[in-house]
Amino acid sequence: MFVSVTYAGRSNNAYPLQRSCKIGYIYLAAEHQSSDDEMMAFRILCYVVELMNNHLKQGHKKLPIVLPLVLYHGEKSPYPYSTKIWDCFENPELAKAIALKPFQLIDLTVMSDEEINQHGLASVMEILFKHYRQRQSPFSWLGALLSKGKIYTQVSPDYFKDVLRYFIEICGKANETGTDELDKALALWVQSVPEQAQEDVMTFAQQLEKRGEERGKQQGMQQGRQERNVEIAKQLLASNVDRSVIKMSTGLSDEELDMLLH
Known part of the structure; x- marks a missing residue:
């Protein structure tokens, strides 16, 4: 076990103690x-968290124990404020009951779509989050997402478009989801939303298609430039031009030039 003494959060001294086979760390944070200061308990909490964070940054895998100590020598006597963090809240009793507790976990990975669908409006993005990393056809879970028509009727149009954009991104990640399947999925969206939302779906799909075409053109242009650079490099290599000149002229690396020689 090691005891690390920190004074005012600025100095660290570690003292090894023979206690057990495991190595641990105890910090004494002295201020x-x-x-x-009415908020002194909160300030100390900040110091404690900062010490723990710095400990992790040093490569340790677990948090150290931090023992805070305040040496008070002010004009008012005795010290007029509480040393408890709860008294820094507007409602100390409520804070003590619900604050600084273990965090609440909603593990979407172990929940069925039917369970998630009981979460009201939050279920829309939760279903998308759950399936984001999955490489499967969206038709296996699209029904749960579109159920009850809640996507458009109960959320703002901007939020609806964000959901649609995220969904299309997921479709692009699915190995077996091609353009035809994406078109079918969008058609299902059109059928599942109110009439006033159908135009939004089609307009957004057209915008994505246009962006895809523009990206395709840019990729084609880049590929064309790359092919021209390769041909130029071949000609320059055949003419025994210095490699540094070829690299500067074509942007090709040494590895790429070596490949052209074989």
Whole structure:
């Protein structure tokens, strides 16, 4: 076990103690205070968290124990404020009951779409989050997403478009989801939303298609430039031009030039 003494959050000294086979760390965070501070308990909490974070940044895998100590020598006597973090809240009793507890976990990976669908409006993005990393056809879970027509009727149009954009991104990640399947999925969206939303779906799909065409053109142009650079490099290599000149003229790397020689 090691005891690391920190004074005012600025100095660290580690003292090894023979205690057990495991190595642990205990920090003594000492702060001298010449004025009274109603939020002192919160300040100390910040110091403790900072020490723990710095400990992890040093490569440790677990948090250390931090023992805070305040040496008070102010004008008011005795120290007029509480040392409990709960008293820094507007409602200390409520804070003590619900704050600084273990975080609540919603594990979407172990929940069925039917369970998620009981979460109201939050279920829309939750279903998308759940299936984001899956490489499967969206038709296996699209029904749960579109059920009850809630996507458009109960959320804002901008949020609806964000959901649609995220869905299309997921479709692009699915190995077996091609253009035809994406078109079928969008058609299902059109059938599942109110009439006023159908135009939004089609307009957004057309915008994505246009962007895809523009990206395709850019990729084609880049590929064409690459092919021209390769042909130029071949000619320059055949003419025994210095490699540095070829690299500067074509942008090709040494590895790419070596491949052209074989």
